[in-house]
Amino acid sequence: MTPVPPLLAVAHGSRDPRHAAAMAALAARVRALRPGLRVDIGYLDHCGPRVPDRLDALADAGAETVVAVPLLFTPAFHAKQDVPNVLRHRRLTVRQAATLAPSPLLLAALDRRMREAGVRPGDGRYGVVLATAGSTDPEANAVTTIVAREWRRTGWCAVVPAFASVHQGSTIGAAIEDLRTLGAERIAVASCMLAPGILPDRILEQALAAGAEPVTEPVADTEEIARLVLDRYDAALPSRSWLSA
Template sequence: MTTPPALLIAGHGTRDEAGAEAFRAFVRELGRRHPELPVAGGFIELSPPPLGEAVAELVERGVRRFAAVPLMLVSAGHAKGDIPAALSRERERHPGISYTYGRPLGPHPALLRVLERRLAEAVDPAWDPSEVTVLLVGRGSTDPDANAEVFKAARLLWEGRGYAAVETAFVSLAKPDVPGGLDRCARLGARRVVVLPYFLFTGILPDRVRHQ
């Protein structure tokens, strides 16, 4: 019988301790639900533990091969370059280990269902969905492919759900920003707008959405 590989969760990192702890709690819960599976998690920057420390933890537990998964919504710079480079360094530091590298999470049907639940919490049941425009706000990136994935998520969220439209905005590094996105909604004739952050955890950027 083939033994499944261990699991390494790679996070972005944040200066917001609540967001970092939410990631660490997610990793702990994943390990609790799957006691047969060695699970560790680390960050690429800003927050402890660093990714290298998480790899070392798995190695100390006797792990020789693992699946590394970026806990990110889009294929931005970290998922494309920084995490693979860090994993390559760890392979040199720990001879004999091997790994496979997974894709970022979105847009996935399970994430769309989460977005649906968040919308249901924000929309008054008395509102006519055909009069509601959703503004999906992503992180924003200098990588156009990453921004395009947010637009794809917006399109998939709109399909078959009866909303007037699902528009897209970004909190940094890409246009439109949140004020620009709201202005576009108004110019398109939106009567009610729900701003829906597209983030996995709390932190500085989700807070910035509210400020904008």
């Protein structure tokens, strides 16, 4: 029987050790949901193991096909350029899965973090800022806008997107003021980030400086994101027959 292709989760990487810890926790959740599936993590930058080293190890272990799932929300530069370039391998067929957003599972993970912070959908006192890193790529920022719109439709009174590194779109402070203008009594900021690091810290700082709270934790270490990674893996498999293997 042809072995099930391993899943290589491709993470951005960070010098902040909290990032790698969150990625390891996510990988552990994915393994728990799919016993027997090999799940490895490779990083694009800043920390290791790097993606090429992981691919070499998988080839040495006998893999012929690998499914790479980018741990990225939007199809920005990393997903369009860096990931395809680093996945080239002379001994492996590597299939790149789609990025993680939009998805109902992402919305469920955001819901989980908001509930943990004490905010419930339907509470008319709150406006919600959906805060992401931001990109120079308009397609990537458009995905964030779609996520905000879809999340609002699930019962949140007002959800607006904002970006910690503004290239296009609203700053976090400006989004908070817009919600206040619309009549929101309180502002919650949902950190649409996978793992702790420089940009999530910036989101927290900007939100608190503008008088918003709570600010939610990143979402990597949730069952919903683990299920989303597996959904992207399954969709990228070269043969659906592997799903019953």
